[in-house]
Amino acid sequence: MRRVPLSFVKYHGLGNDFVVVEGPLVDADRARRICDRRRGIGADGLVTILPPRTPGAVAFMHIYNSDGSVAAMCGNAIRCLARHLVDHRGVAGPTLVIDTDSGPKTCTVHRGAGGAVEAVSVEMGPARLLGDQDFDVDGEVHRSVRVSMGNPHAVLFEEPARERARSLGPRIERLVDGGVNVGFARPGPDGIDLVVWERGAGLTDACGTGACAAAVASASRGKVRAGAPVPVRLPGGTLLVTVAPDLVGVTMRGPAERVFAGEADL
Numbered sequence: 001m002r003r004v005p006l007s008f009v010k011y012h013g014l015g016n017d018f019v020v021v022e023g024p025l026v027d028a029d030r031a032r033r034i035c036d037r038r039r040g041i042g043a044d045g046l047v048t049i050l051p052p053r054t055p056g057a058v059a060f061m062h063i064y065n066s067d068g069s070v071a072a073m074c075g076n077a078i079r080c081l082a083r084h085l086v087d088h089r090g091v092a093g094p095t096l097v098i099d100t101d102s103g104p105k106t107c108t109v110h111r112g113a114g115g116a117v118e119a120v121s122v123e124m125g126p127a128r129l130l131g132d133q134d135f136d137v138d139g140e141v142h143r144s145v146r147v148s149m150g151n152p153h154a155v156l157f158e159e160p161a162r163e164r165a166r167s168l169g170p171r172i173e174r175l176v177d178g179g180v181n182v183g184f185a186r187p188g189p190d191g192i193d194l195v196v197w198e199r200g201a202g203l204t205d206a207c208g209t210g211a212c213a214a215a216v217a218s219a220s221r222g223k224v225r226a227g228a229p230v231p232v233r234l235p236g237g238t239l240l241v242t243v244a245p246d247l248v249g250v251t252m253r254g255p256a257e258r259v260f261a262g263e264a265d266l
């Protein structure tokens, strides 16, 4: 049976890319096909826009990872969705609230003097520090700070090298029930260098919740200053993350770009 063509828009935030579609919910199998980079549109995740669930919110963001698993939150996707809703769905900005499986998130679309969108910021909290966890991989112990940004993260203060993350990431991901996003972070006086192996999507160019988790973990160890914007440098570019002194409030700021729109027979 032929499927009804699916209208979609493609966005990315620092190279972390998403297909955005209107509800009703696409199922996990279709999400996997859409995200396939050879046989589908290709993306790290699929965002479905659904009706809001809390008073004052304008929409609900549902997100699948490229492997069809569901994530409760995604920092890069929510910036893309906020921009899409303001630019193409007639939602009044600059500030709007989007519901997610980890609660409502307040987003602000920032414009420059000429009116062009320069960045989107998101109140990403509450962050939750979950303590330390050690992972044994082939007899080598990797220390992590566990942080929830609505989704699970393990932040390792280890060399943020992509090839190392590609080999270690999936092995650590599997050591946690339900999986975990694995960040390799190097905090310093001028910011944090970070590579993230994402649960359900693999090595990505950027991870918004991962950047927030790395900033919270680093602030909790006194490696970066809370209360001031910290540049988090990812392979795809830089996010600015401010962790409140209580280590619970977190603001993330970064770009969101529309790439193309189309119809897919998937």
Ligand SMILES: N[C@@H](CCC[C@H](N)C(=O)O)C(=O)O
Pocket (backbone or CB within 6 Å): 016, 045, 065, 070, 071, 072, 073, 074, 075, 076, 077, 151, 152, 181, 198, 199, 200, 201, 204, 206, 207, 208, 209, 210
């Ligand atoms: N790319 C994301 C996070 C997407 C979800 C994650 N892979 C999970 O399963 O928790 C971001 O920008 O935050």
